[in-house]
Amino acid sequence: MDDAADILNRIRDVVGSEPKTVPLHAPEFNGNEWSFVKECIDTGWVSSVGSFVDDFERKVAAAAGTRNAVAVVNGTAALEIALRLVGVSPGDEVIVPALTFVATANAVTHIGAVPHFAEATATTLCLDPIALDAHLDQIAEHGPLGLVNRQTGRRIAAIVPMHALGYPVNMERLTELADRRGVAVVEDAAEALGSRFQGRPCGGLGRLGAFSFNGNKIITTGGGGAVTTNDDDLAKRVKHLTTTAKVPHPWAFDHDAPGYNYRLPNLNAALGCAQFEALPARLAEKRALAARYADAFADCKTAEMVHKAEDAGSNFWLNAIRLNEPDRRDHVLSQLNEAGIQARPLWRLMHRLPFHISCPRADLTVAEDLEARVICLPSSAQLGRSA
Numbered sequence: 001m002d003d004a005a006d007i008l009n010r011i012r013d014v015v016g017s018e019p020k021t022v023p024l025h026a027p028e029f030n031g032n033e034w035s036f037v038k039e040c041i042d043t044g045w046v047s048s049v050g051s052f053v054d055d056f057e058r059k060v061a062a063a064a065g066t067r068n069a070v071a072v073v074n075g076t077a078a079l080e081i082a083l084r085l086v087g088v089s090p091g092d093e094v095i096v097p098a099l100t101f102v103a104t105a106n107a108v109t110h111i112g113a114v115p116h117f118a119e120a121t122a123t124t125l126c127l128d129p130i131a132l133d134a135h136l137d138q139i140a141e142h143g144p145l146g147l148v149n150r151q152t153g154r155r156i157a158a159i160v161p162m163h164a165l166g167y168p169v170n171m172e173r174l175t176e177l178a179d180r181r182g183v184a185v186v187e188d189a190a191e192a193l194g195s196r197f198q199g200r201p202c203g204g205l206g207r208l209g210a211f212s213f214n215g216n217k218i219i220t221t222g223g224g225g226a227v228t229t230n231d232d233d234l235a236k237r238v239k240h241l242t243t244t245a246k247v248p249h250p251w252a253f254d255h256d257a258p259g260y261n262y263r264l265p266n267l268n269a270a271l272g273c274a275q276f277e278a279l280p281a282r283l284a285e286k287r288a289l290a291a292r293y294a295d296a297f298a299d300c301k302t303a304e305m306v307h308k309a310e311d312a313g314s315n316f317w318l319n320a321i322r323l324n325e326p327d328r329r330d331h332v333l334s335q336l337n338e339a340g341i342q343a344r345p346l347w348r349l350m351h352r353l354p355f356h357i358s359c360p361r362a363d364l365t366v367a368e369d370l371e372a373r374v375i376c377l378p379s380s381a382q383l384g385r386s387a
């Protein structure tokens, strides 16, 4: 049998023959979404202040295991603010994985800093701390400003590990190498709500964490994000900077910095509060779906699951297979999509995007191999629901 036909059969074994078109990841609204959003409209509290925002922030902080969470307009804004608050400035460099969604790098560029692309591990798809350690040994040295890239003369101001498809980065190794060099860690936990590393929730493992609640994430606010941190002072500054840096006063408009209008509206937070009620069930369904995919691909000759279902810690946001043959990827993708299975490749690697052509980078052999061979499979939680 053709490899694409075989893979299609295995996917259909898991997702069923109906519906004809199976989306990569569909949002679901089966709980209190309608009544919470209606409450905003009925009471007039639709904008960036309201009880749902406060409640949503408490729920995000609880999920991330942090003392604080500040709700913002999206995950990209969350990353940008988090990077600014660890001191990333124009002209600095920030280590980000080459294998990530473009928003991770955009947040760096929007500050006027330069993304510096790091290698992935084949088993996790996440940033490889061992390769990064060796790379920094080679290209960086300590100066009066902190860690400096000897080749560019720029300060390396932060590292942004990204928990790819929900699978946790090895944060123990990463934190150790970052601490040893005095570089701040900002977690891109956009895909990792409910994921854990060594039992501790992702998003609470760096100085600051960033979440996304975009429509394709495990739960959604329509659009939205959050910054998480255990540092109360940093949390206050996140809130201040994202609220136009307005000096608190009952009626005067005074601002002490060129702040941002990045706060999450109460309407979106209302949606998020209802979505949070479904999170525990959704995590269980995702785990069940990953186990079913693992069964379906157990004896496949042309592809294997990237993340093993028994691996503790992942929220299994997206399931993915790795093809044995890299030159079959586009053939398999086009056959699956033609058959209604909305399978997708990973992201185009960051260093290949034309606007990143002059950015510094490590050796990216593994990331390039993954880009050529990995295919993401339909992973909506309802696919893991028992019939």
Ligand SMILES: *Cc1c(COP(=O)(O)O)cnc(C)c1O
Binding pocket: 074, 075, 076, 077, 100, 101, 103, 104, 162, 188, 190, 191, 211, 212, 213, 214, 224, 225
């Ligand atoms: C979704 C996502 C973001 C950005 O979130 P938005 O809410 O879309 O701005 C950032 N990083 C990663 C890895 C993502 O998957």
